[in-house]
Amino acid sequence: xxxxxxxxxxxxxxxxxxxxxxxxxxxxxxxxxxxxxxxxxxxxxxxxxxxxxxxxxxxxxxxxxxxxxxxxxxxxxxxxxxxxxxxxxxxxxxxxxxxxxxxxxxxxxxxxxxxxxxxxxxxxxxxxxxxxxxxxxxxxxxxxxxxxxxxxxxxxx
Numbered sequence: 001x002x003x004x005x006x007x008x009x010x011x012x013x014x015x016x017x018x019x020x021x022x023x024x025x026x027x028x029x030x031x032x033x034x035x036x037x038x039x040x041x042x043x044x045x046x047x048x049x050x051x052x053x054x055x056x057x058x059x060x061x062x063x064x065x066x067x068x069x070x071x072x073x074x075x076x077x078x079x080x081x082x083x084x085x086x087x088x089x090x091x092x093x094x095x096x097x098x099x100x101x102x103x104x105x106x107x108x109x110x111x112x113x114x115x116x117x118x119x120x121x122x123x124x125x126x127x128x129x130x131x132x133x134x135x136x137x138x139x140x141x142x143x144x145x146x147x148x149x150x151x152x153x154x155x156x157x
Contacts (some may be wrong), residue, residue, distance in 0.1 A: 051064075051089060115147055
């Protein structure tokens with residue numbers, strides 16, 4: 001059983017933590033570098049949350065990074081470390097972020113997800129995200145293989 005979790009705000013200065021965490025969450029893919037995260041976090045429209053055990057908040061095992069424009073938001077990056085998956089943590093973190101967006105009067109949320117990321121697709125579908133488009137051959141995988149990105153959106157009420 002998973003220990004109680006907590007959410008902490010992502011802030012400027014967390015770029016290195018995000019880069020390392022993203023690399024561990026998506027092995028085999030190129031993680032964003034810390035300066036790229038810091039550039040995003042310097043923008044007041046970009047924000048997010050770490051998820052960590054209550055007993056050890058300095059060791060996050062997942063994150064959700066979002067950006068808003070007017071009444072819309074985009075999920076820029078989101079993931080949970082492999083050993084913490086399939087425990088409902090990703091869904092809980094995503095719901096926490098969606099609730100925060102609703103409080104900010106955001107009406108629609110967009111994201112893109114790799115077509116082969118079945119666990120993420122299952123989570124998004126359970127939360128009523130709908131596909132509205134596709135970017136063929138968007139993600140580069142190992143050995144020259146590509147994967148399409150599915151474009152999803154959700155209306156917030």
